[in-house]
Amino acid sequence: MNKLIPVNKKEDILPEYLDTPIGLLLEYHNLGKPQEAYESAQLLVGMCMDNRKHLNIPDNFSFIIRSGGANLRYSDFKVSFAISVGKVKHIALIGHNNCGMVNLASRKDEFISGLVDSAGWDAARAEEHFMYFAPLFEIGNAADFILSETRRLRLRYPKIMVAPLFYMVEDNKLFFIDENKKND
Numbered sequence: 704m705n706k707l708i709p710v711n712k713k714e715d716i717l718p719e720y721l722d723t724p725i726g727l728l729l730e731y732h733n734l735g736k737p738q739e740a741y742e743s744a745q746l747l748v749g750m751c752m753d754n755r756k757h758l759n760i761p762d763n764f765s766f767i768i769r770s771g772g773a774n775l776r777y778s779d780f781k782v783s784f785a786i787s788v789g790k791v792k793h794i795a796l797i798g799h800n801n802c803g804m805v806n807l808a809s810r811k812d813e814f815i816s817g818l819v820d821s822a823g824w825d826a827a828r829a830e831e832h833f834m835y836f837a838p839l840f841e842i843g844n845a846a847d848f849i850l851s852e853t854r855r856l857r858l859r860y861p862k863i864m865v866a867p868l869f870y871m872v873e874d875n876k877l878f879f880i881d882e883n884k885k886n887d
């Protein structure tokens with residue numbers, strides 16, 4: 704289990720992120736910092752498509768890419784755009800608990816019958832669709848996945864600061880995922 708670092712006051716923000724757009728994200732969302740006006744995006748947020756999450760941030764503050772499990776592996780072009788044209792230098796990757804992309808395989812029957820009943824697909828096509836895409840989006844553990852995506856993005860965009868964060872759907876707070884935790 705990954706250790707989550709709560710942020711309940713400004714001093715809780717990890718020093719490397721303090722006074723960066725990532726620290727500001729935590730100040731706005733967790734600490735209720737009064738919202739300032741922005742004319743351009745300060746960072747890129749990658750977060751899950753899940754409906755239970757909403758960020759409390761100012762207008763224009765952030766690009767947001769939403770994808771199952773905050774998986775940006777298939778959104779590279781959009782990430783590159785936010786960096787090159789959007790001029791952001793920081794990425795916050797936000798996983799969350801109770802993510803539907805964890806143990807996706809267990810939802811196969813529900814997925815197929817849902818597409819058949821709700822969208823009018825035939826069952827064989829729905830199954831093929833699931834079998835093709837589920838392995839691309841399946842996540843074993845939401846926090847581990849965010850750490851591996853963080854490492855991938857740091858390698859791909861070496862001058863960009865990337866922070867692994869976690870959203871608790873019960874209290875709507877953001878946490879840092881501790882990167883220093885040794886494996887048990």
Ligand SMILES: [Zn+2]
Pocket residue numbers: 751752753771772773799801802803804
């Ligand atoms: Zn999710």
